[in-house]
Amino acid sequence: MGTIQVxxxxxxxxxKEVLKAIQLEMKPGQFIxxxxxxxxxxTTLIKNICGxxxxxxxxxxxxxxxxxxxxxxxxxxxxxxxxxxxxxxxDFKVEEVVLMGRYAQLGRFQxxxxxxxxxxxxxxxxxxxxxxRTRSIKAVSGGERQRVLIARxxxxxxxxxxxxxxxxxxxxxxxxxxxxxxxxxAVDEGMTVIASLHDxxxxxxxxxxxxxxxxxxxxxxxxxxxxxxKERMRDVYDIDVNVMGQEVPIIVPV
Amino acid sequence: MSEEQHIKKHKNKIVILLAAALxxxxxxxxxxxxxxxxxxxxxxxxxxxxxxxxxxxxxPTHAFIVLQVRLPRIFLAAMVGGVLAxxxxxxxxxxxxxxxxxxxxxxxxxxxxxxxxxxxxGWSASFIGFSGISILAFAGALSTVAIVYQLARVGTRxxxxxxxxxxxxxxxxxxxxxxxxxxxxxxxIDKIVTWTMGxxxxxxWDHVKWIAIPALLGSLMLLSDARAFNAxxxxxxxxxxxxxxxxxxxxxxxxxxxxxxxxxxxVSGIIGFVGLVVPHLLRMMIGSDHRRLLPxxxxxxxxxxxxxxxxxxxxxxxxxxxxxxxxALIGGPFFLMLLQRHKRELP
Ligand SMILES: Nc1ncnc2c1ncn2[C@@H]1O[C@H](COP(=O)(O)OP(=O)(O)O)[C@@H](O)[C@H]1O
Ligand SMILES: [Mg+2]
Numbered sequence: 179m180g181t182i183q184v185x186x187x188x189x190x191x192x193x194k195e196v197l198k199a200i201q202l203e204m205k206p207g208q209f210i211x212x213x214x215x216x217x218x219x220x221t222t223l224i225k226n227i228c229g230x231x232x233x234x235x236x237x238x239x240x241x242x243x244x245x246x247x248x249x250x251x252x253x254x255x256x257x258x259x260x261x262x263x264x265x266x267x268x269d270f271k272v273e274e275v276v277l278m279g280r281y282a283q284l285g286r287f288q289x290x291x292x293x294x295x296x297x298x299x300x301x302x303x304x305x306x307x308x309x310x311r312t313r314s315i316k317a318v319s320g321g322e323r324q325r326v327l328i329a330r331x332x333x334x335x336x337x338x339x340x341x342x343x344x345x346x347x348x349x350x351x352x353x354x355x356x357x358x359x360x361x362x363x364a365v366d367e368g369m370t371v372i373a374s375l376h377d378x379x380x381x382x383x384x385x386x387x388x389x390x391x392x393x394x395x396x397x398x399x400x401x402x403x404x405x406x407x408k409e410r411m412r413d414v415y416d417i418d419v420n421v422m423g424q425e426v427p428i429i430v431p432v
Numbered sequence: 433m434s435e436e437q438h439i440k441k442h443k444n445k446i447v448i449l450l451a452a453a454l455x456x457x458x459x460x461x462x463x464x465x466x467x468x469x470x471x472x473x474x475x476x477x478x479x480x481x482x483x484x485x486x487x488x489x490x491x492p493t494h495a496f497i498v499l500q501v502r503l504p505r506i507f508l509a510a511m512v513g514g515v516l517a518x519x520x521x522x523x524x525x526x527x528x529x530x531x532x533x534x535x536x537x538x539x540x541x542x543x544x545x546x547x548x549x550x551x552x553x554g555w556s557a558s559f560i561g562f563s564g565i566s567i568l569a570f571a572g573a574l575s576t577v578a579i580v581y582q583l584a585r586v587g588t589r590x591x592x593x594x595x596x597x598x599x600x601x602x603x604x605x606x607x608x609x610x611x612x613x614x615x616x617x618x619x620x621i622d623k624i625v626t627w628t629m630g631x632x633x634x635x636x637w638d639h640v641k642w643i644a645i646p647a648l649l650g651s652l653m654l655l656s657d658a659r660a661f662n663a664x665x666x667x668x669x670x671x672x673x674x675x676x677x678x679x680x681x682x683x684x685x686x687x688x689x690x691x692x693x694x695x696x697x698x699v700s701g702i703i704g705f706v707g708l709v710v711p712h713l714l715r716m717m718i719g720s721d722h723r724r725l726l727p728x729x730x731x732x733x734x735x736x737x738x739x740x741x742x743x744x745x746x747x748x749x750x751x752x753x754x755x756x757x758x759x760a761l762i763g764g765p766f767f768l769m770l771l772q773r774h775k776r777e778l779p
Contacts, residue, residue: 230669254675261669267530268665268720278663282675286656289723327670334674 179241180206180256180337180370182227187236189219189226196222198394200236204372204387206337209364211381211402212374214391215415220374221262223391224342227372228259240338254282258331259340260324272318272326273311276301279333294333301332305359321352328356332363339363341373345380353377357384378429382406390414403427446718450731457735458510461742462502466750469494478503505635508643509741509755510734512632512696513706515647517733518726519689520707521715522654525661525722526685527592528668530715534693534707537686538576538599541606543697546572547627548610552617562638565627566698573694576602581686590682630701630756632741639699650692651730657681658722665720703756705763706733706740712770 182204189197197219204210212220225231227238229245238245240256248256258279270278279301280294302308305325310318315326324344331339341360345353357373361384364371375381381388382402390398390405392414398405406427411419422428462474473490477498516534523532535541546568555564580602584594614621660681663671668678696703710732711725718724737755740762744755 225669228673230672250672250677251675254673257673259669259673261667261673263667268528269715270662270666270720274662274719274721275666278659278666278674281659281663284659331673 180368181241182338182370182372183239183242184223184227185236185239187226187233187238189222189231190234191222196394197226197233200396202389202396202399204370206368206370207364208387209361209371209385210373210387210389211385212372212389212391213376213378213381214397218391218414219394220391221342222394224259224340224372224374225261228257228340229253230259230261251282254334254336256336257338257340258334258336260327260331260342260344262342262346270315271311272307272313272315273298273302275315275326276307276311276329276333279330282334297335298329298333301329304332304363305329306355321348324348324352324356328359336369338370339372341371343374343376346376353380360384361386378406378411382423382427382429446714447728447731450728450735454510454731454735454738457738457742458506461506461738462498464742464746465497465502466746467494467497469498474498500636504637504640505632505741505745506738507640508635508699509632510738511640511643511647512700512703513710513737514730514734515643515651515692515696516703516707516737517710517729518651518654519692520733521711521722521725521729522657522661522685522689523707524711525665526682527596528665529592530712531708533704534689534696535702535704536596536599537690537693538580538602538606539573539690539693539697540702540704541603541610542576543569543573543694544610544624544628544702545576545606546570547701548613548624551620551624551627552613562642562698563634569627569701570694570698573697574691576606577686577690577694588683589679590686592682595686626754627701628756629754630703630759631744631752631754632700633752635699643695643699646692646695650688650695651726653688654685655723655726657685658726661722662720701754701756703737703759705759705767706737709763709767709770710736712767716770 184200184202187197187200188195200223212223214220222231226233227245229248232246240248245253276298277290277294280290280297283294284290302311305328307322307325307329310322310326315323318326328341328344345356348356357380360371360373363369364386385402387400388402388405389396390410397414398410403425406421406429408419408421411417411429418432420430420432422430459471463469463471473494476490477495481499519534520532523534523536524530527536547565550565550568555568580595580598581590583598584590586594614624660671660676663674663676664678664681672678711729714728714732715725718728737759740758741755744753744758747753
């Protein structure tokens, strides 16, 4: 479980057409990296998949059922998402933030039970955030916060995990850690992991699939080494590159 | 003891401390006022009113003061303070802004507008113990909220910025209208100004009855959304991702909290700062978990407003200071202090 189908999806903000004829299928066990220049529609696509935005036409289905037809809580049991952007001016402990991921599992007046604490514990372990549990979310570093938010998403125990630019403000070590985690979640836990990324070489190294976007359209989908070619880099990013590497392509701008 | 248990215990301590302080201060407050009545007499009076023995050695006027003047007033001040703090916390959550207050939806200026019209018309009608002014204040508050809500609504969505802007515009409009009415009715200015400064001067058990059930039900409704508030302050899109129906939550909260605010202004006029300062301060002490913050805010708000109202009626002999002035005199500087502190935390 955790199959996502995007069928002839178009999306407009008011009149501006942002996504055009998107056709995609994403399956459990895959770690899909969405690449493309700024403004190419990565964030908009992610928001369409998680139901924050509703397609102008076409549809997104999770396990065959259209996203809008899930109740909010039921969708949150299937799809977890970490959006870009900061944390508001409110103070929570890291552990409290991770436990928030259990919202969909709990009734109005119900408090967290053993299962919920266990789910939060597993999520913190996977993301290496156990050591931060009593720290304030406002007082952790950018990399730590990203991991905490991923832990919160993992506490939802979904089949699908969506991440919008999860490594953009992190140093190389934390970038590696988070992408390695994503890969592990896909390969070992059988999740469908989708992340928008800017670093082409990191994506090539960790993702099983690359979705390459340009101006709201998908230019290519497939394994990194088939998608990331010299010609496409020229077409999409308007730069000349050399492609090195064997199994994993390494893109070097010239 | 683990750190976590330690923190839990520390937080429970605050609940117990606040509840105890509230009870103790309420007792003290009954004895205070133009006539000092010893606690022993108060106990006797309450005991006899509850069906105990007759009062041999107690003046009937004292019994009247305790039962019909001070007790309803104490209940009312505590309840209004509690409600103001709870709705302040709820508004702060849905606007994701710790500076939002119970009157963001225009309740205060709407109520003042209604009260001004009532005062000028000299409307002396009364309804279950309420003056025409209170009734018009209530109506004015609710109509203003409805207008602000309509202005800020796009389909079924309400935007926080839209509400804030519409609230500011309505405030400005109504304030000018009030000023104009006051200019044209010089003789009534005193009365209008006094009303807008808030007071529990005319409290009765009727007022307590009128507000008790909405206060309780409304606060419980808000409390039942506490977990959703937690998710919401992390970001609207994040909250939706966790399974919160953000639009429904915002709509429900705006409506419930504004109704409660309208109830409070109808019994006490406009009382600033309680709804802003109390949740803010308590958040700094116990964190932002609304399951705890909302009930603790109720206790804190009740205590603060009771203290302020007791000062209002006993600081100056034979004169009542509008309680809104006291909350502002205490709350204002305190809030500035918080802001200073906040500024220091910024880079
Ligand atoms: N709220 C919005 N209203 C109107 N246009 C928007 C909005 N958000 C994004 N866009 C536009 O949609 C396009 C795609 O943006 P986005 O999905 O954020 O791209 P990316 O995440 O790939 O950088 C851009 O041209 C951007 O200007
Ligand atoms: Mg983006």
